[in-house]
Amino acid sequence: MTSLPLISVTDGDGATARRSSMPPRHLADLDLAGRRSAVSDLGEQAFRATQLSTHYFGRLERDPAGMTDIPAAARERLTEQLLPKLLTPVRELACDDGETRKALWRLHDGSLVESVLMGYGDRVTVCISSQAGCGMACPFCATGQAGLTRNLSTAEIVDQVVYLAGVAQSGVMGGEARRLSNVVFMGMGEPLANYNRVIAAVRRLTSPAPEGLGLSQRHITVSTVGLVPAMRKLAEEDLSVTLALSLHAPDDDLRDELVPVNQRWKVAEVLDAAWAYAARTGRRVSIEYAMIRDVNDQPWRADLLGRLLAGRLAHVNLIPLNPTPGSKWDASPKPVEREFVRRLRAAGVATTVRDTRGREIDGACGQLAASEVEG
Ligand code: SAH
Numbered sequence: 001m002t003s004l005p006l007i008s009v010t011d012g013d014g015a016t017a018r019r020s021s022m023p024p025r026h027l028a029d030l031d032l033a034g035r036r037s038a039v040s041d042l043g044e045q046a047f048r049a050t051q052l053s054t055h056y057f058g059r060l061e062r063d064p065a066g067m068t069d070i071p072a073a074a075r076e077r078l079t080e081q082l083l084p085k086l087l088t089p090v091r092e093l094a095c096d097d098g099e100t101r102k103a104l105w106r107l108h109d110g111s112l113v114e115s116v117l118m119g120y121g122d123r124v125t126v127c128i129s130s131q132a133g134c135g136m137a138c139p140f141c142a143t144g145q146a147g148l149t150r151n152l153s154t155a156e157i158v159d160q161v162v163y164l165a166g167v168a169q170s171g172v173m174g175g176e177a178r179r180l181s182n183v184v185f186m187g188m189g190e191p192l193a194n195y196n197r198v199i200a201a202v203r204r205l206t207s208p209a210p211e212g213l214g215l216s217q218r219h220i221t222v223s224t225v226g227l228v229p230a231m232r233k234l235a236e237e238d239l240s241v242t243l244a245l246s247l248h249a250p251d252d253d254l255r256d257e258l259v260p261v262n263q264r265w266k267v268a269e270v271l272d273a274a275w276a277y278a279a280r281t282g283r284r285v286s287i288e289y290a291m292i293r294d295v296n297d298q299p300w301r302a303d304l305l306g307r308l309l310a311g312r313l314a315h316v317n318l319i320p321l322n323p324t325p326g327s328k329w330d331a332s333p334k335p336v337e338r339e340f341v342r343r344l345r346a347a348g349v350a351t352t353v354r355d356t357r358g359r360e361i362d363g364a365c366g367q368l369a370a371s372e373v374e375g
Contacts, residue, residue, distance in 0.1 A: 020132070023108045026155035027052055027082040028162070028204050032211040035082065042081055044074050052078055053210035060166040084108075086159045093361040098173055102363035103164065107132065107156060111149050113188055115160040116363040119173045125182040128160045129368070130198050131189025136225050137260050138246075140290060142324040142362075142369035143188045151194040157201040160187075161213065184221040186244070188368045191222050192230035198222065199234075202241060217241050223288065225261050226270035235273075235280040243277050244286040244317070245270065249296050250305040258296065271308060278313035285312075290319045290366070291332040291340065302340045306347025315350035322356060322364040 027035050027049075035049035051070055055061040064079040087105040090112065094101045099119040106112055111132035118125045134141070135148035165180035167173075183205055185191040191198045202220055204212040223244035224231060234243065247267070249255035255262040262270070274285045287309065291297050309316065318341065321331040332340070337353065344351040358364045 020109045020111055020150040022150070023086050023153050023156060024084045025082070026084055026086055026153070026159070027056060028155035028158040029153060029200070031203070031207075038082060039078065042077060044078060048074060048078060050210055052082060056083065056162065057204075057211070057213050058209040060162055060169060062162070062166070086153075086156050087163060093363070095358065095360045095363075100358045100361070100363060101164075101167065101173075102358060102361045103160075103167075105160070107152075109150075113152065113156075113160075114363070114368045115164060115187055116358055116368075117164045117167060117173070118357050119168070119178060123182055124168050124173070124178045124180045125184060126161055126164045126180060127184045127186050128157060129187035129189050130157055130185055130191040130194050130201075134189045135193065136190050138225065138248075138258060140258065140292060140321060140324065140327060140329055141366040143366070145324070145326070146369055148189075151197060152189070154197045154200040154204065157197065158204045158213075161205060165213065181215070182219040182221070183215060184223065184244075186221070186223045186365060190225055190227070192224045192227040192234070195230050195233070199237060199239075202239060206239075218283075221286065223286075225259050226265055226273070227261065228265040228269050228273045231270075231273040231277060235277045240281055240283055242283055242286060243274065243281075244288050245274050246288040246290075247271075247305075248288070248290055248292075250301055250308055254296055254301075258292075267308075274314070275312060283313075285314045287314050287316045288319060289316055290321045291337050292321045293330040293332045293336070295329060297332040297336050297340055299339060299343060302343035303347070306344050306349050309344075309349045310347050315352065316344055318351065318353045319365050320353070320356055322359060322366050324366055325369070 030038060035053060036046040039049040040046050048070060055067050064075050067075055089103060090106050091104045092101060101117045103115050104112060113129040113132050115129060116127040131151050132149035133146045134143045136144055138144040161183055168178040168180050171177050205215050206212060206217045208214045217240040221242040221244050223246060225246050248258045252266050255267055278285050321329060341351050356364050
């Protein structure tokens, strides 16, 4: 596999550097109590924390000029200290008549990450990144090829959602204001490898305004390659988020190659952890399976997968493989895909095929690589 220089930051002197560090503190890093004490520490009255939070989470307002209920001097100090600019938009691409939009952001240290906004009827979903790059090295995923730069902070995760909720509200999708309803942690990174910040982000996204964005926990999906201890911990968080498990192969031989972390936690262990999550939360686990021609799409693998999942609180989401730079792999032909679906359903396993939203703008699953070079 060739490794592509997907994330490179050019220094002032022209040398390529990979500096990376966590960003300044932002109000979305803190719960409301934490914000109140941060505001007091700045010598302002604690209720200003609620005002700031109402602007940010309730009104999706990030411009201090729009926060006229806070006196100018306090506003300046508070926004400088608690609303630093975390995401600088580098590029926004749209397709599907504006219903799919990919945003590329630069973070304070020059790292690049992407998010994708997708409208489907009355549902508006944002797919967000939890890390700059990814350390999981799955060979069919563009993000995996670049390696990990760093974890995102809680606020860097939350701010992608708040920003794009504002974009949806502004009327650019189909000419009308749309309300963001769903969040999927399926952008760049392995969310469970940045566990504490991701959990804090989920809490911010689901706490009612002004503490948070007030989304339903059920409308949040956390996707993982299968970090078993973290999956077990997630089950104990008392959150009803949907867990997606990127399985991609029902047998260890192949999964060791497609999802290298399988060398540590095998298919049987990872499925056990998924069933423990389902039992604890009552939530159906989504089994993600990229359909790769002649690699994992054989009828016998469908049958094996069907046996592993039959009778479980699970459904399968097949993802036609999206092309990534330098990859030798291809999506399965449609008749092969249909036969795979037929066999899973015959085994009693609910199965859907995901649409390939965002392919033209490299915004589909596995295509997020944060390259600044125009494609
Ligand atoms: N690291 C997490 C979340 C990010 S990926 C995870 O792996 O679950 C989101 C989904 O896209 C995962 O199911 C991933 O396996 C899948 N994916 C990655 N590359 C893909 C590609 N080239 N085509 C289709 N799906 C892909």
